[in-house]
Amino acid sequence: MRGFGNTPEGAHLVTIIPLHGEHLFGTVVNGVVQVSEIRAIAHQDWLDIPKHFSRAVCAWVMMPNHVLGILFLTIDPSVTRPANAGERLASLPQSALRGPQLHDIGAIVGSFKLAVTRRINALNPTPGITVW
Structure with a gap:
C-alpha cells in the first residue's frame, strides 16, 4: 500500500478494515x-507508530x-537501510525493490x-485468529 505515486514523502490516507468488516472497535447503540x-489496543498501537517509524506523523479516526x-x-x-541489506540491495533503484521498504x-x-x-x-x- 502506497500513497500517491512512488514518492514516500507526504500525506497518505489509509483505510484499514478488519476481516469481513467486523465491528472490532465498537458498536453503535441508540446513535x-x-x-x-x-x-x-488499536488506538495505542496507532499512537506508537512514530516511536517505531521516526519519519511518521499520524492522525486517525476509528x-x-x-x-x-x-x-x-x-x-x-538520517534514515538508511539496515546494514545487513547488503551493498547490492542498496544500489538497486527503488522501483526494483519488492515488498515493504524501510x-x-x-x-x-x-x-x-x-x-x-x-x-x-x-x-x-x-490465539492465532486472523484479524485483518
Missing part, C-alpha cells in the same frame, strides 16, 4: 458509539468497523496490523 477493549488514518512521512536523510506505508501499516493482531490474540482465549 452512540460504544467502544470496545480492542479499540483501546469507526466501529475500520480505521481511517493519515500518515504523513517526512524527509529524514519506513514506507506498507511497512508502517503492516507493523500496525501485526502489533494489534498479537495483542488481540493475547487477550482472547483463541
Whole structure:
C-alpha cells in the first residue's frame, strides 16, 4: 500500500478494515458509539507508530468497523537501510525493490496490523485468529 505515486514523502490516507468488516472497535447503540477493549489496543498501537517509524506523523479516526488514518512521512536523510541489506540491495533503484521498504506505508501499516493482531490474540482465549 502506497500513497500517491512512488514518492514516500507526504500525506497518505489509509483505510484499514478488519476481516469481513467486523465491528472490532465498537458498536453503535441508540446513535452512540460504544467502544470496545480492542479499540483501546488499536488506538495505542496507532499512537506508537512514530516511536517505531521516526519519519511518521499520524492522525486517525476509528469507526466501529475500520480505521481511517493519515500518515504523513517526512524527509529524514538520517534514515538508511539496515546494514545487513547488503551493498547490492542498496544500489538497486527503488522501483526494483519488492515488498515493504524501510519506513514506507506498507511497512508502517503492516507493523500496525501485526502489533494489534498479537495483542488481540493475547487477550482472547483463541490465539492465532486472523484479524485483518
